[in-house]
Amino acid sequence: MGQRGKMRILIVLEPSGGGSGRNALDLVAATLDRGHDTHLVYSATRMDPLFARRLSAICPSRRHRVDMDRAPGPRDLFALRGLRQLLRRLGPFDVIHAHSSKAGALTRLLPRRYGARIYTPHAFRTMDPACRGIARAVFGGVEGALARWATDALICVSPDERAEAQRLRAPLDRTHLVPNGVPRATPSVPLTRADLNLSPTDIVFGFVGRLSAQKDPLAFVEAIARIRDLTHVRVIIVGVGELEAQLQQQIDAKGLGEVIRCVGQDDAARYYPLFDIFVLTSRYESMPYVLIEAAEAGLPMIATDVSTADSIILDGQNGLVVPRADLATALPEAMEALIQPDQRSAMTAQAARLRGRYSLDRMVDQTLAVYQAALDGQGGSAGAGR
Secondary structure (H helix, E strand, O other): OOOOOOEEEEEEOOOEEEHHHHHHHHHHHHHHHHHOEEEEEEOOOOOOHHHHHOOOOOOOEEEEEEEOOOOOHHHHHHHHHHHHHOOOHHHHHHHOEEEHHHHHHHHHOHHHOOOEEEEEOOOOHHHHHOOHHHHHHHHHHHHHHHHHHHOOEEEEOOHHHHHHHHOOOHHHHHHEOOOOOOOOOOOOOOOHHHHHOOOOOEEEEEEOOOOOOOOHHOOOOOHHHHHHHHHHEEEEOOOOOOHHHHHHHHHOOOOOOOOOEEEOOHHHHHHHHHHOOEEOOOOOOOOOOOOOHHOOOOOEEEEEEOOOHHHHHHHHOOEEEOHHHHHHHHHHHHHHHHOOOHHHHHHHHHHOOOOOOOEEHHHHHHHHHHHHHHHHOOOOOOOEOO
């Protein structure tokens, strides 16, 4: 360890984007600001434009490209060799913090002499309802074995993720709960309703996220189509992904082109001030940044009953939690309830009072405490939740 408690930290990431990418970049920036010697290993295989923009702000000598594939395969051997060569050149580090399952598996196959091994899954693969049978057994077996034998600290970002870690038999004394945190939103270029031809009387539902099967934007559009009166309803969808073309086809087929606007990849902070209600339709999640951002923006929310929704949303106070199993009925009913002025006004006021629970400084403090506990060999008494 460096002078006066400063650490050498290596953060390793496979999906260069989404919530895990944001978490990793936030940690890099915050730990550098606090004087730690932090480096980032990233993969360009899955990199979104927002990640690339933030990556360019990191000193070139502190960012290192090692391409990794999401799915297991023979190319993993090349990624492992690349990591080993980089560590021989730059290491050792005090801690190596891997984000997501692929980076977590590869870094924990390396000897501990390169640094204490910290792992954040950002939703175990076994939390995906589509992961069943042999695949679930294999992924679960690998995660459990690595947690027991090759992990100095496991950081879970949600209570559900921690519960899944326990089901996979991860050691309790090395499992920590550190929820994601966000800075106060500062949109790069603020938008007004006039910019998007929205009237002051429009009720705007917002969706932010990857257009993927996990986030299920198709269910969101289906729910919009079931709302009985769309006269003053407008919808903004922020994001890109593999379902983009199918989503637009669905919007056109439902005759919702005047109601729904897809704006593509953009700075979501520009759009939160335009939303009246935020909607999350995910099939599974760990600790979704978009829900935290909506909460910190003081928005009433509607979300499926996955992962941390019921810890961010106090059902009936600052939003509504709807059952994923009955989404086709429950989601349009919840949306119609919040279209009503009295209920929307009451939830908006309560949402404003509940802001400030998920700060970035708190997340960084707890993460550094986990690092220190791993170095000290003190198990879970690091100040982060367990």
